[in-house]
Amino acid sequence: MGRSFAKWYDVFMSPLEKNKFKEIRRQLLSKATGCVLEIGSGTGFNFPLYEAAKRVVAIEPSPDMIERSKPKLERAQVPIEVLQASAEKLPFPDDSFDTVIATLVFCTIPDTEKAIQEMIRVCKHDGEILFFEHVKMDNPFLGTLQEWLTPAWKKICDGCCLNRDTLGLLQSHSLTIEKIENYYNGLFIYIESRNNKVKSSVVL
Numbered sequence: 001m002g003r004s005f006a007k008w009y010d011v012f013m014s015p016l017e018k019n020k021f022k023e024i025r026r027q028l029l030s031k032a033t034g035c036v037l038e039i040g041s042g043t044g045f046n047f048p049l050y051e052a053a054k055r056v057v058a059i060e061p062s063p064d065m066i067e068r069s070k071p072k073l074e075r076a077q078v079p080i081e082v083l084q085a086s087a088e089k090l091p092f093p094d095d096s097f098d099t100v101i102a103t104l105v106f107c108t109i110p111d112t113e114k115a116i117q118e119m120i121r122v123c124k125h126d127g128e129i130l131f132f133e134h135v136k137m138d139n140p141f142l143g144t145l146q147e148w149l150t151p152a153w154k155k156i157c158d159g160c161c162l163n164r165d166t167l168g169l170l171q172s173h174s175l176t177i178e179k180i181e182n183y184y185n186g187l188f189i190y191i192e193s194r195n196n197k198v199k200s201s202v203v204l
């Protein structure tokens with residue numbers, strides 16, 4: 001993650017956050033209970049909004065993003081620990097978390113298949129896996145425009161892809177999708193899902 005992207009991220013996001021995203025995040029985070037893992041926490045927009053969680057572990061690969069999340073960490077209402085790590089290789093044992101959450105991250109993660117496998121692995125069976133993401137739109141004209149814009153957008157926005165089919169990715173895994181909401185004509189998607197993986201065997 002480039003320094004300048006980390007520097008400008010909050011400035012770029014502020015109008016969206018104030019108008020709509022804060023409320024969407026608040027709704028999603030109200031479902032984040034127990035021991036929570038946040039993937040790619042960035043500058044920490046979610047940190048002050050956690051209320052129901054017992055504790056939060058946030059992973060983020062970019063040291064610049066971690067540094068810039070510190071002021072929001074101070075405004076957190078629940079204990080939050082930030083670790084430098086990537087979604088594709090989560091440094092936690094199986095079944096460590098009650099809730100795993102990702103917001104505006106699946107557009108940027110290089111290996112989304114590996115990331116979702118890791119999220120499912122570290123989340124308990126029947127745990128919540130929550131998303132707020134921007135995705136490729138269903139509208140054929142706008143979807144094609146997103147495909148066309150992605151190479152340039154990716155360079156400007158540090159690897160962010162406009163054309164990710166994140167819902168399709170989730171549907172191909174052991175997740176029970178419980179709620180989907182679309183925003184801005186399907187550009188943004190809100191998803192509440194439950195981890196439906198096979199339970200870990202208990203050795204007696």
Ligand SMILES: C[S@@+](CC[C@H](N)C(=O)[O-])C[C@H]1O[C@@H](n2cnc3c(N)ncnc32)[C@H](O)[C@@H]1O
Pocket residue numbers: 001039040041042043044045046059060061062065085086087088102103104105108109110111160
């Ligand atoms: C667009 S920002 C979103 C930040 C934050 N989640 C939010 O809701 O504002 C994308 C974040 O994903 C992080 N990221 C990139 N690759 C990642 C990976 N492989 N694993 C986890 N996070 C990653 C970036 O460093 C960046 O902080």
